[in-house]
Amino acid sequence: MSIFNAIKRLFGMSDTPQNQTQKIVDTDIPEPKQASKSKLATETSIEKTEKEISTKINDDNKQSTETTEDSEYIDENIDSSTNTTIKSQKDKLEDSSLTTKDTKHYTTHHAIIGAGPCGVVAAETLRKENPTAEITLIGNENEPPYSRMAIPYLLINKIGEEGTHLRQSDHYQKQNINYLQQTVASVDANKNELVMADGSTLVYKKLLIAAGSHPIAPPIEGIDLPNVHSCWTLKDARQIASIAKEGSNVVLMGAGFIGCIILEALVKRGVKLSIIEMGSRMVPRMMDEKAGGLLEKWCIEKGVNVLTSTKITAIKESDGNMRVELDNGDKLVADLVISATGVKPNTAFLENSGIEVNDGITVNNKLQTNIENIYAAGDVAQGKDFSTGKYEVQAIQPTAVDHGRIAALNMSGKHVEHSGSLNMNVLDTLGLISHSFGLWMGVEGGDSVEIYNPDAYKYLNLRFGTDENADVLVGASTLGMTQHIGVLRGLIESKIHLKEWKEHLLVDPTRIMEAYLASTQELDNAV
Amino acid sequence: MQKSLHLDPAKCTGCLQCEMACSYEKLGEFNPSRSLIKVFSFHFEGRFAPYTCTQCDEAWCQRACPVDAITLDMSTGAKIVIEDKCVGCKVCTISCPFGTVNYVQQTGKVAKCDLCGGDPQCAKACPTDAITFIDANATGYDRMKAYAEKSLPSAEASA
Structure with missing residues (x-):
């Protein structure tokens, strides 16, 4: 044990019993001791929640919640194979207006839309907090839950497909989490019901929308040609792997974060790669001119054709050959074009649901939407940014996982505030x-220090705050460094006042670890 | 009884034997640059501080891993990297706020302290008891917590 508990508290992520600010207010969940599959216990708990929800949210709900009480619950035995299916004890709900012959109707305590890292962590957290509640995780791809972050490593055969899967295949069965492969077509917040693309329905008590994001297709002629792909899903990865062979001509549209991650995999596959970026430098949203410039130089030296400040105007195909036309008049031959121009939250299915959507789903600091029993997390949510305090879509893995966990704790009746995720x-x-x-780009009036050694491809920039936070690290960026990097997060998120160590860092910014230790640990007194 | 590493900077002389022992245990060679425990120097005060993963309960590294490559060793409480699963994406290295999970370019994977399976060689090698492996309940948690709170003035307000 160490000072991390104090830091953890600063992160606002503490859920340990030591934290006095936390109270379990929801008493609807039976204690672990009674953790049995007793249907009676579950029903009782659901009824209680139901009352709570119906009073709190909408009195008109009565009819639909009554429907739930009459309905059957999801069979807890799920298939352990990758194509997990849910068997309903009874396919038909007596009162459901949507009942048809072929569709199924389920109910669950907690429903989670989205089976990426956010949804999976949320499901596990819910299970930990609610030993008997029914939890249904819904994924809309014909795959077990998996991590997109692992796709570049699949493309270079560092792992097989199973290496991208989140958890072992029997994990969800062991955790008693129902995994449903369905596309949610709409959410009926008044009836607490999800309507699936095939017409089946799922009635929930509490809902977490962790539906993620999707790649933007830029409005360019030829973007829908068969050999133009995004690189987002396992399906995309399979298609890319089948075309991007040694010596193939590949054009990568966009040198943002995702583009750069795929870049490495493509080069390792031995393709002839061109990367086209509209912005003046590579990864403009993550690096300044100096670091972005170094990265570009590095890629060019490694044989990648990098074109910044360049736009693709059209992709044309004739006689089976693709040509990519650029705004500088050049044309590139391509066997494969990969579009990586950014992602957008998956919110289309929420139209007319009453759930407030801005850039992403609007949430409060408990990751709750404008509808009390509906939460949103991960790429789809417009969560709080640690540095700015503003609510914005971050769409990064660590944030998705933090969101999933915090949303699940709040769904379980705990009061855990999300103090903001660090981008x-x-x-x-x-x-x-x-x-x-x-705030790697710095704040106005704040000090900063950098090391810039272009010959060694090294760059480090530390940014400090202003006024009373003049000795607090608020942002950093690095190039060519791998050691103790996480401490930059620790220094920023714990808002440690560095005092005299700020001066030391201004002289030698590489001493971040020493600054952290000196600011947090007792170095002089013996025990 | 769960044991944990207790690091006492006041007793550290900066001899670096822990780094030698760690790299020898993990790599079969004396290569302090790849040691999983590091001794940091404070030349202004002539002091040293050994530091490595504290196997925290929060385990940001474990939660951030997109491929489940970091797991809990139930026998020691250590969070360990499963090398066969690690793809080297480095998300854990930015998630750990203590900076104690590092990417190793030679292997293309990350590395962190695993308590040597319950027999940490750094503690064995330390001649001054600056690194000891003792009952987790006696590692001065309260003292460290109090100190952390003192050194982090905003802690109270945010709690």
Whole structure:
């Protein structure tokens, strides 16, 4: 044990019993001791929640919640194979207006839309907090839950497909989490019901929307040609793997974060790669001119054709050959075009649901939407940014996982405030590793210090706050560093006042670990 | 009884034997640059501080891992990297706020302290008891917590 508990508290993520600010207010969940599959216990708990929800949210709900009470619950035995299915004890709900012959109607205590890292962590957290509640995780791809972050490593055969899967295949069965492969077509917040693309329905008590995001298709002629792909899903990865062979001509549209992650995998596959970026530098949202410039130089030296400040105007196909036309008049031959121009939250299915959507789903600091029993987390949610305090879509893995956990704790009746996720990224571009944290571009009036050694491809920039936070680290970016990087997060998120160590860092910014230790640990007195 | 590493900077002389022992245990070679425990120097005060993973309950590294490559060793309480599963994405290295999970370019994977399976060689090698492996309840948690709160003025307000 160490000072991390104090830091943890600063992160607002504490859920340990030591934290006095936390109270379990929901008493609807039976204690673990009674953790049996007793249907009676579950029903009682559901009834209680039901009353709570119906009083709190909408008195008109009565009819639909009564429907739930009459309905059957999901069979807890699920298939352990990858194509997990749910068997309903009884396919038909007596009162459901949507009942048809072929569709199924389920109820669950907690429903989670989205089976990425956010949804999976949320499901596990819910299970930990609610030993008997029914939890249904819904994924809309014909795959077991998996991690997109692992796709570049699949493309270079560092792992097989099973290496991208989140948890072992029997994990969900062991955790008694129902995994449903369905596309949610709409949410009826008044009836607490999800309507699936095939017409089946799922009635929930509490809902977490962790539906993630999807790649933007830029409005360019030819974007829908068969050999133009995004690189987002396992299906995309399979298609890319089948075309991107040694010597193939590949054009990567976009040198943002995702583009750069795929870049490495493509080069390792031996393709002839061109990367086209509209912005003036690579990863403009993660690196400044100096770091972005170094990265570009690095890629060019490794044989990648990098074109910044360049736009693709059209992709044309004739006689089976693709040509990518650029705004500088050049044309590139391509066997494969990969579009990586950014992602957008998956909110289309929420239209007319009454759930408030801005850039992403609007949430409060408990990751709750404008509808009390509906939460949103991960890429789809417009959560709080640690550095700015503003609510914005971050769409990064660590944030998705934090969101999933905090949303699940709040859904379980705990009061855990999300103090904001730190925007941070790590990128490995053909062996050159870069990071960015928080306000890496700095704040007006704040001090900063940098090391810039272009010959060694090294860059480090530390950004400090202003006024009473003049000795607090607020952002950092690095290039060519791998050791003790996480402490930058620790220094920023714990808002440690560095005092005299700020001066030391201004002289030698590499001493971040020493600054952290000196600011948090007793170095002089013996025990 | 769960044991944990107790690091006492006041007793550290900066001899670096822990780094030698760690790298020898893990790599079969004396290579302090790849040691999983590091001794940091404070030349202004002539002091040293050994530091490595404290196997925290929160385990940000474990939660952030997109491929479940970091797991809990039930026998020691250590969070360990499963090398076969690690893809080297480095998300854990930015998630750990203590900076104690590091990417190793030679292996293309991350590395962190695993308590040597319950027999940490750094503690064995330390001649001054700056590193000891003792009952987890006696590692001065309260003292460290109090100190952390003192050194982090905003802790009270945010709690």
